[in-house]
Amino acid sequence: MKVEFSYLNRQFKQAGPGEDPRAFYTDLIFNDLKEFIKSGDFTLGRKLEEFEEKFARLIGVKHAVGVNSGTDALILSLKALGIGPGDEVITCAETFIATAGAIAAVGARPVFVDVNAEFTIDAGLIEAAITKKTKALLPVWFTGNAPDLPAILRLGKKYGLPVVEDSCCAIDAAIGGKKAGSFGATGTFSFHPLKNLNVWSDGGLVTTDSGEIAAKLKLLRNHGLKNRDEVEIFGVNSRLDTLQAVVALRLFGDVAKITDARIAVAKKYDEAFSALPGFIDVPKRHDNVRHVFHLYMVRAKERDGLLAHCLEQGIEAKIHYPIPLPYQKCCAQLGYKKGDFPATERDCGSIITLPAHQHLTEAEVQYVIDTVREFYKK
Ligand SMILES: Cc1ncc(COP(=O)(O)O)c(C=O)c1O
Structure with missing residues (x-):
């Protein structure tokens, strides 16, 4: 199965023969x-x-x-x-x-x-x-x-x-x-x-x-x-x-619907990955915060291996971002050095972003969950 990070292909779908164009x-x-x-x-x-x-x-x-x-x-x-x-x-x-x-x-x-x-x-x-x-x-x-x-x-x-x-x-x-x-x-x-x-x-x-x-x-x-x-x-x-x-x-007009769909995907991921302690670290969620999951990002053990495994299995996982921003070449004149941002450094080495867009099907969400589980079963 292929699970894309972007949802545009789905948004760009046009009505086929017999389909109502008002739905697309x-x-x-x-x-x-x-x-x-x-x-x-x-x-x-x-x-x-x-x-x-x-x-x-x-x-x-x-x-x-x-x-x-x-x-x-x-x-x-x-x-x-x-x-x-x-x-x-x-x-x-x-x-x-x-x-x-x-x-x-x-x-x-x-x-x-x-x-x-x-x-x-x-x-x-x-x-x-x-x-x-x-x-x-x-x-x-x-x-x-x-x-x-x-x-x-x-x-x-x-x-x-x-x-x-x-x-x-x-x-x-x-x-x-x-x-x-x-x-x-x-x-x-x-x-x-x-x-x-x-x-x-x-x-x-x-x-x-x-x-x-x-x-x-x-x-x-x-x-x-x-x-x-x-x-x-x-x-x-x-x-x-x-x-x-x-x-x-x-x-x-569909903003709330789009957001709710993303939140529902994230909820399923959260439930599944919270059951993998020591492997996936799901950040704390807060009842009073509407987190809209532009990115579904968690920390993962053996992140690079998990990323490679997801990509091999057709899941377009990503890293946002692998290099701490203060250590980028463009920031060199600001004088920061390794060790200045320990939490960011830890994240850059362990975060992974999984597709969580509003058009994912239940089967695709389940496939992502199963693929992550499979990696840690090895
Ligand atoms: C945190 C953050 N700030 C600013 C921007 C810039 O937005 P744009 O790409 O529309 O210029 C982005 C874009 O991804 C972003 O993620």
Whole structure:
């Protein structure tokens, strides 16, 4: 059996003879796109506004500003907060490069903090990393799981530091019903084709309750243009393509369904793998956290062997990520050395990500479970 990591092949399915096209995303989206293209309302169009309004409502914030990627959502958030050269931004050592890359892109210095056992920033280590140059805290909802935002927001308040949430992997995630992207000064989202809500290329968005930040973001994403003729500030072209908003709008109504399907897969994995103590280390789950499992990631004994076994058996398992970010070549000038991030190092040598997308069948989920069990029976 082949179990793919990405669900796009399933999303791209078109109705066959005798099948109802209204049941297939591809047909539905093609029809929406045809209507949209006829409208010619391409740049900052009405459909983008509709998507922004709906997304803001989903997250429970006043404003949502569409930009062209999750990376730009982070970069423009930092710019909107006035962060630049000479500033430091504290973030998590275990994340995708885009988090730290965004800090570097505005000319600031990423300051890394190690993770807890749940792949999110260890909030207890943040205070020691704060200096006079620290200008923001940038926790990550890595894997779709919640960082300890109550503790992080308390620190932010104590030191007067805004919190930017990297909630790129956490669409529809929540703590106690409060959604990812509604805690910080801004929340940032990615609609990359592997995300829980995807577009058919790149896309991103910033959420905020601040009218001032939203207005700044709208300038920054559109060359700083106040109107057609007047430029208020230097900006860039980072508008969320209205065409991609049309794709997102069609999928948007199913966000909760998509998320619930991923959570159900993760629950089955959790139950099965919790019965393999000493082999698979399932992170602690919290009743008040809606972990949306953008990635289903666990620590595994003999990880490289398990990875090879899964791949041989047709399961597209992955490692997110094998090299600690602070030790990447791009971070060399930051001066970190081996031993600085023991938890991240341990994770990089032991984590494995298993396919957990919303279109997996029960048989596929069972096959993944059986394949992992089989490896440890040897
Ligand atoms: C944690 C995190 N932050 C930021 C991003 C950047 O998003 P994008 O690929 O839309 O630029 C990603 C993308 O995978 C991510 O995983």
